[in-house]
Amino acid sequence: MNSSKSSYTGLVLEYDSGIVPPPYSHVFRLAMDWTKGSLSVALDLHYTEREELSEEEILDEGFTPNDDYSHKGALDSVWIKPLQQLYDKSRWTNKDIEEGGITVSPIEKGKDEGVKIPANQEEWQLMAQDLIQAIYETVKKEAPLKVNYRLVDNEQTTDCSVTVHFSNRQVIFEKNGTSRTINWEYAIQLMKLVFTPDYHYEMAKEEAGKKRGAYIDCGDGYWHELGKGVVNIDPSFDAVGKIKAGFEDLVSD
Template sequence: MEHAIRSVTIHYQTADIIPAPYSHHISFTATVNSKQELQTSFRIEYLDREELTEEEIESEGFTGDDDFAWEGTLAPAWTAQITRLLSRTDYHRAGRQPAESENWITVEGEADSVFSGSPRNHEEWEYLSQELMQAVYETARLEAPLRITYLKLEKDGSDRLDISVLFATRSIETLLSRPAGKKNGTLNWDTLNPVLKLIYTGDFLPEKAIQREPRQPGRYLEIGDGLWYELGVSLVNPPGNHRFLSHIEKTLDGLLNN
């Protein structure tokens, strides 16, 4: 049974084996206002960087100051999602210590009653934490929405699907372009995780990718980096997974016909 939340605090920290500059701690605190929005205070702090030089940090794609704090409002869709997740959450016994290889997460707050602890379904809460962080970055205009394009070029025509993943509103917008015309649509948010996980399972070869929108027949993906990856040429089966290309093609063709 779902119980509407009044407040929630999530603390997330990477596992002890995660080295700097990647190791970090996230703090997310929110109360629910009269519009069912989340009045949010967010902070991410990167850990254990004292012994790294600025050059070493930058070589891993970071800067010397990646800590970030923000206060603002997140959409009611996130209130509803946290409420749903709480309804199927129970907690480890008090005092349990995480394994060295385990990311650590705790949840506390108030719904019909006070709740607090380390959730047993920690992978779901970990994924939610990453989604909430992306929602904060978008709302704060620190990052743009994720955009993915699937282009299916054939001699007698082409199909193109532009997907915009809007974490700020927890929504997915699509634009399907075919010779007969264009059609706007949406995708269910729950389709996002398996599709993204499948896409990023592939072995991307930037040195073989195309820098301009392709014109030759083939199936292509553009994942926001400005490069077009052709299935079977610059996007290939990862080691040990010979079914990836057939699976990704089937999945993306399915989205075209959604």
């Protein structure tokens, strides 16, 4: 079936992490319906194979003994168009996903039109992660992601921040007390870069640096100096330099 925007009014995403070990291994089903123009969602997320782990082992990995989550409710309708655009541009494959992956089922006139396996797995998995984060923000389970940045140059200090609101796909950039909305895709790419390098927490401080340099706080209250406490993992990819360039572009606009 070759669905178009006008013929389907919902999507069901089902994901299995596959060969990922516990406590990380999980499955989820995310059903979305925009029949009436608004977006209703139903999420069922379940972590798997944890019975072989002790509670201490689960806690040591940053989880809790019960991270399963179910929710039914509404999401901001701003998510409908990106979902439709991703679905309409996707190509489908018969490739087996036994080792983990995501499937997409279009809903037309209330009926499931069959399971499709997207060739662009990463795009769909990222979309699903963004939608789940949007749910968590909407129900106040988690706060929006806020990254703080300080640039000290020639005795001038510039403080700024980027706050990503998944709930309504808005990103707020704030500098010296003034704020503006910035491009969603630009911000998401910048956030991916932010979490690419290696952060040495033994060098982190609770206050931003005052000496010449660039400093970042990824939302946990710890400040790291780029190039010293934050270093590239892959020598062929200068993530640290790209982070600096990304924030400097925002600061200079």
